[in-house]
Amino acid sequence: MLKFASTQKLYKESIKNKAKKEFIIPAFNLRALTLEAARAVFRAAKKEKAGAFIIELARSETEYANQPLSRYDNLILMAAQKENFTGPIFLQADHFKIKDKKEVKDLEVSIKKAIENGFYNIDIDFSNFSIKDNYTLTANFTKFIRKIEPRDATVSIGAEVGEIGGKNTTIEEFRKFMNGYKKSFLSPDNSRGIIKIAVQTGTSHGRGGKVDFELLKRLGREAKRHNLAGVVQHGASMLAEKEFSKFLGKGVCEVHLATLFQDIIYDSRYFPSELKEKIYQWLKKKYSSERKKGEKEKDFFHRIRKKALGPFKKEILALSQKNIKKICQELEEKFIFFFRTFNVSGTSDLIKKIYSD
Secondary structure: OOEEOOOHHHHHHHHOOOOOOOOOEEEEEOOOOHHHHHHHHHHHHHHHOOOOOEEEEEHHHHHHOOOOHHHHHHHHHHHHHHOOOOOEEEEEEEEEEOOOHHHHHHHHHHHHHHHHOOOOEEEEEOOOOOHHHHHHHHHHHHHHHHHHOOOOOOOEEEEEEOOOOOOOOOHHHHHHHHHHHHHHHOOOOOOOOOOEEEEOOOEEOOOEEOOOHHHHHHHHHHHHHOOOOOEEEOOOOOOOHHHHHHHOOOOEEEEEEOHHHHHHHHHOOOOOHHHHHHHHHHHHHHHHHHOOOOOOHHHHHHHHHHHHOOOOHHHHHOOOHHHHHHHHHHHHHHHHHHHHHOOOOOOHHHHHHHOOO
16 A cells, blocks of 8 residues: 655664665655656666655755645655555655744744655755754754654654755764754654754765765764764765765765756757757846856756746646656666665565565
């Protein structure tokens, strides 16, 4: 029976070393062609007998990609049904953040809506604040989530130390955050607290970078000392394929991937060149003032073209079924690559065992 589920059980098992196979959970952000892209995920999962994977949506993506949470969850469920996928579906609300403390109530509303729509995995992100404000806000929102979560599901909560695209997270910052968080959450052993934590190790959203794998390994070890499943890697989409296998053995429990799949859609030879040109002209007219000094035009368009996904959603969905099918075959190949690279292939039996009740 299909159902939305929390990764909490899986991560608790990994902490207790009962999940003996080492793997990293890939978290796929599907910004466009959601139904068909999700079908490609589930087809790939069935071929690889993969069960440990997440389908997610960032709070910002609900806006610029015009993907309301209440619509997104239905599309994912429909995709699973169409592909006869069985087993739990892990939906995740990614980068649920605020710019100012005045927005706390708005974020509470967003989180409540997310949980009501089956997003039982919530990544809260206050990395743009000071360490003290970060751990205080994270603790307060952990308490809030625990109050509103379903009785039959413990929401998996992630936090973030070190803003993605900024300076790298240090061990000292990590420890300061965790020690402050535990005191604020009033739980020295982190019982029912966060289960994972995102860190910055050299990447940037949509642009990749160079990962400091030695730092990542040290942060991963530190995370496990605090009874966490591990650390989370963001901004990895633009890394070379050979880099992804290096995340194994570093204490990484999740790698989030988004821009890569958007690029596969935009850059496919089955994506109409006339529509692509129309999108670029619209972006140029609307966002030219955001082009950075010295930034090449191609880099500028690559950085901002995600903002066209919402305004051009109907036109993208109106592509011929033949073209959509071809594009999604390309996506499916990439999903299979990540299942294999992160050792997720063959995890379906493990997931069914853990979630059999």
